[in-house]
Amino acid sequence: MHYGFDEDEEAFRAELRRWAEKVLAPHYQTDDQAARFRRQQALDMAQMGLTSLRIPEEYGGQDATAVIAGIAAEEVGRADFNAGYLIINTALISDILVRNCTPEQRQAWLPGIASGETVPCIMITEPGAGTDAASLSLKATPVGEGAWTLHGEKTSITLGMAADRAVVLARTGGPGARGVSAFWVDMGDPGISRSPFDDLGSRAIGRASIHFDGVRVTRADLIGEEGDGFVSVMQGFDYSRAIIGLLCLGAAQQSLDEAMQWARDRVAFGQPLGTFQGVSFPLAECATYITGARHVCYEALWRKDNDLEHSAEAAMAKFWAPKLAADVIHQSLLTLGHVGYSTEHKVGQRLRDVIGLEIGDGTAQVSKLVISRNLLGRAYAP
Numbered sequence: 001m002h003y004g005f006d007e008d009e010e011a012f013r014a015e016l017r018r019w020a021e022k023v024l025a026p027h028y029q030t031d032d033q034a035a036r037f038r039r040q041q042a043l044d045m046a047q048m049g050l051t052s053l054r055i056p057e058e059y060g061g062q063d064a065t066a067v068i069a070g071i072a073a074e075e076v077g078r079a080d081f082n083a084g085y086l087i088i089n090t091a092l093i094s095d096i097l098v099r100n101c102t103p104e105q106r107q108a109w110l111p112g113i114a115s116g117e118t119v120p121c122i123m124i125t126e127p128g129a130g131t132d133a134a135s136l137s138l139k140a141t142p143v144g145e146g147a148w149t150l151h152g153e154k155t156s157i158t159l160g161m162a163a164d165r166a167v168v169l170a171r172t173g174g175p176g177a178r179g180v181s182a183f184w185v186d187m188g189d190p191g192i193s194r195s196p197f198d199d200l201g202s203r204a205i206g207r208a209s210i211h212f213d214g215v216r217v218t219r220a221d222l223i224g225e226e227g228d229g230f231v232s233v234m235q236g237f238d239y240s241r242a243i244i245g246l247l248c249l250g251a252a253q254q255s256l257d258e259a260m261q262w263a264r265d266r267v268a269f270g271q272p273l274g275t276f277q278g279v280s281f282p283l284a285e286c287a288t289y290i291t292g293a294r295h296v297c298y299e300a301l302w303r304k305d306n307d308l309e310h311s312a313e314a315a316m317a318k319f320w321a322p323k324l325a326a327d328v329i330h331q332s333l334l335t336l337g338h339v340g341y342s343t344e345h346k347v348g349q350r351l352r353d354v355i356g357l358e359i360g361d362g363t364a365q366v367s368k369l370v371i372s373r374n375l376l377g378r379a380y381a382p
């Protein structure tokens with residue numbers, strides 16, 4: 001068994017850590033306070049290749065492995081958790097476009113994502129369809145040969161206020177997953193209106209409800225074949241779930257590092273806090289769990305890179321890592337005492353932010369459905 005990152009991966013991690021600390025970290029709290037997406041952030045990240053990790057070189061991308069995308073998410077998560085949403089969205093969406101689009105569509109759509117000029121979002125959730133995504137009802141009504149108009153509402157869409165383009169799942173056929181198609185939609189269409197959410201966390205990225213009132217799309221905007229949209233989009237989630245796990249673990253590790261430094265420096269009862277096992281043992285437990293969860297995330301990504309089945313590992317990563325990150329960040333906050341409870345410290349914001357990804361991209365329950373289906377067999381799926 002060969003185990004560990006290679007030299008290039010370690011060098012990428014080290015370079016990215018330095019860059020993220022310098023360029024991203026200073027904006028983490030101010031962007032949250034402004035509750036507004038900063039376009040310059042997408043352009044800065046694009047310059048580092050972070051919006052084009054999964055895009056082939058011929059379209060301006062890095063053609064990076066899934067493991068490299070995971071390292072990127074982990075390091076960005078340490079500096080600015082919310083900037084990590086750009087990695088998730090661009091990696092997930094470009095993966096879907098690369099796998100399902102024609103060469104002409106790829107040429108037209110991928111370079112803009114790579115350069116950071118096209119901020120993309122993905123629209124699945126609706127007011128009446130969340131976990132049960134295959135029951136979505138946004139209607140694509142045929143208007144002549146090879147054209148449709150979209151009517152309905154999507155909700156809870158990350159970057160929904162800022163995005164320029166969207167992967168939109170719409171119903172072109174009958175009920176169930178097979179009646180769903182995916183379209184690449186211009187968010188500047190006059191038939192689209194948006195309204196923002198007022199969220200607990202990730203306020204710099206934001207979510208929105210999007211109304212479609214007669215938005216015209218054609219076969220040229222169709223991603224893959226008519227009726228294949230649900231499956232082709234959901235396949236992308238398999239690996240983006242492990243990337244989400246690493247983004248959350250990056251924020252957790254950074255919080256734990258800060259708590260450990262505090263345990264070394266802060267003196268109580270005449271000795272450093274870290275000498276009390278009541279302080280050091282919870283930190284030791286956090287470090288142990290983070291180590292375990294990281295292994296699951298990287299195994300899922302390594303399996304993806306090696307064309308091995310990885311749905312169960314990605315689902316394990318998705319249900320465990322965000323929940324664990326919330327627990328570790330909470331413990332770190334407690335270790336920092338009254339200092340951690342102040343909004344001047346980043347740890348409280350990290351806690352608000354990671355909770356969002358306990359829900360976004362699928363809850364723990366849906367991940368456990370995937371894991372148990374893999375363990376017990378399809379016949380035992382509800």
Ligand SMILES: Cc1cc2nc3c(=O)[nH]c(=O)nc-3n(C[C@H](O)[C@H](O)[C@H](O)COP(=O)(O)OP(=O)(O)OC[C@H]3O[C@@H](n4cnc5c(N)ncnc54)[C@H](O)[C@@H]3O)c2cc1C
Binds near residue numbers: 156159
């Ligand atoms: C931060 C954030 C970002 C998001 N970004 C996007 C985005 O970019 N695009 C997008 O399309 N959506 C996005 N979403 C929406 C997200 O995908 C949904 O919230 C999620 O799939 C759950 O759907 P729901 O909220 O409607 O919950 P529901 O489906 O109503 O479920 C409510 C609760 O019941 C549980 N539950 C449901 N069914 C079962 C079952 N069969 N067995 C056991 N428990 C069950 C759920 O786990 C959950 O705890 C985002 C959400 C958040 C919070």
